[in-house]
Amino acid sequence: MEGKQKIHCTVETCLYNNEDKNVCMLEAIQVAPIQDCETKKPDESMCASYEYEKE
Numbered sequence: 001m002e003g004k005q006k007i008h009c010t011v012e013t014c015l016y017n018n019e020d021k022n023v024c025m026l027e028a029i030q031v032a033p034i035q036d037c038e039t040k041k042p043d044e045s046m047c048a049s050y051e052y053e054k055e
Contacts, residue, residue: 015053024049 032048
């Protein structure tokens with residue numbers, strides 16, 4: 001699966017987001033847990049590779 005996976009992203013403020021294609025431009029991302037969040041839903045994690053895109 002190496003080199004074939006895509007990371008779709010709609011976070012417009014992230015430096016690595018290609019808004020035209022809604023994809024992350026990084027080859028890999030780091031996913032991290034959110035402390036004290038046990039909802040058993042996607043909000044328990046976040047993209048730890050996020051960087052704010054300065055305008």
